[in-house]
Amino acid sequence: MSPFGRTFVDGDRIEIAGAVIRLKVHPRARRVSLRLDRSRREVVATAPSPRRLGEAAAFARDRIDWIAARLAELPQAEPLVPGVELSLMGRPVRLLHQAGRARWRPAEDGRSAEITAQGEGEGFARAAQRLLRKQALEGLTDLTRIHAEALGAPMPKVVLTDARSRWGSCKPPTGGQPAVIRYSWRLALAPLPVADYVAAHECAHLRELNHGPRFWALVETLVGDPAPHRAWLRTHGARLHAIGVDGAGQ
Template sequence: MSLFGRSLEDGDRLEVAGAVVRLKVHNRARRVSLRLDRTRREIIATAPSLRRLPEAAAFARDRAAWIADRLAELPDAEAVAPGVVITLFGQPCRLEASDKPARLHPATGEAPACITARGEGAAFANAVIRVVRREALRVFTERTAFHCGRLGVKLPSVTIMDARARWGSCRPGLPGKPAAIRYSWRLALAPFEVADYVAAHECAHLLELNHGPRFWAHVKALVGDERPHRAWLRAEGARLHAFGR
């Protein structure tokens, strides 16, 4: 038994200083440690073994002030309401109320793009998100086709997801299973160049199932220096995940 009244398991969750603390066993870890997962907005308490999970949990309790400080650094949830201006693949897009089904109106002349949707509160927000997801699927389907054409590989199926742990995933083709790429719809809120880097990254995995030199050579051939885009995602990823939360 632990000091928390029961045996702790890998993946258990606690609450400390208003934050979710997830316990994790990592056999390669040398010591108990804490880190902030900005995407999931939770604290990871890592222990080298299952036996030391109670120590990791106690360490998290002792570091409540540190946890509170890290939470304060996270961006607030971004409102999805009429009058808010978001960015859609790097371009401003105003959210407006309407009595008609939700849709995206492209920019015309000096007028920026806008998304109109009906409903209030969560109903309005969900309608807007559905439009953003549709636009994400459209753009990523186009960019995947473009990059696959340059790489000389067959176009995989393209779908949209809302994973918190990754921006994209690639499943190369296998007998009876065609290749498939999935993208986080939240990348639609990033600059176009950043989203396009993720598309190039996943397409390069159709040729190289690793992150070795040949893989990065394919990525660079498609989008140039990828480091600024990776840095942008590290710095701003939490803000994208705060949208609509």
Template structure:
């Protein structure tokens, strides 16, 4: 079996039941399997070796009904529009139409925080997301500085992006270059404690580039029990990624 006239390869994509299916090779796998990637809203078909990728592709096509059911279970996309009330780091925030540059207005006089932006449709959504990214960079940057100080390391450079597969990633400092941590801006839509856990998690990687016992000891020393936060992200991650789609 081939794709576009060539043999199938790790990372190739096909479409089954209107859904993207990514082919992956995992040499530790014992059999061909399918799994739902909730954040990317796609299916991953895994094969133990490159030669079994055609089998993985055929298996995905044979399970078209299962794939359609799993995708249907995902939360619907959440378009952004004036009048919505979001929860940003656990705080209610109302979206409003406004003039001039999009901005964040802190809570005052008994009113919740607000985001005001011009435009409509996709233009309005882009403006709101830009404000949310800035808010995420500010809050997560502050928490990163706190945890870096607690761990006795230099604060890394912090950036935010719309990562699909990870809530955060850490790159250690090398050859005179400072360490850096990148977060998904969608953490702004999570409860503060959950986003704070991700910051602690990534900062712990500044000391341990693994997920071994010493790594988890650092994380727990910073934020205590991590299981509730990890479970929240597994349960609600797809909803966060559906926002603004």
């Protein structure tokens, strides 16, 4: 039995001084350790085996000052509430409260695009995110089509996820089925040149399934120097994952 008076299993979450700690078993780990999962806004306590999860929980309890300092470095949560203005595919969109079915209103007559939805709290946020994802799929599909055509490659299927560890991935065609490119929908909240770079990166994999010199040459042909866009994602990517998160980190 652990010092917490219970037995833990892989994936358990505990709260220590207001911080959420996720317990994880990693068989290749050599010791108990802590790391900050910036996209999920939680700390992961890793143990080499299930029987040492209690030790990992205790280790987290003893390092609460370190945990508090790391969590304080995270970007402020930005919940999806009425009045919020976001950038979607490089253009502003406002979230507004209005009775009736959730709607997307394109920009017109000098007014920015709008998403209107009823309700409040989680209900409003779900409706707003659903429409944001729909527009993101259209925008990222358009970018993908442009780059696939430039490369003379067949148009892949485009799928959106809420991936935390990568902005895009490319699965090559198999069994007569087209290639599949998956994007984090939050990529559409980045500046348009950044989203365009990720689309070019994934489309380049339609020709080169590696990250060798020929691959990067294709990327540069499509969007120029990728370094500024990669740097933007390293610096600001955590903020994109904070959008749609309430103040409690949910």
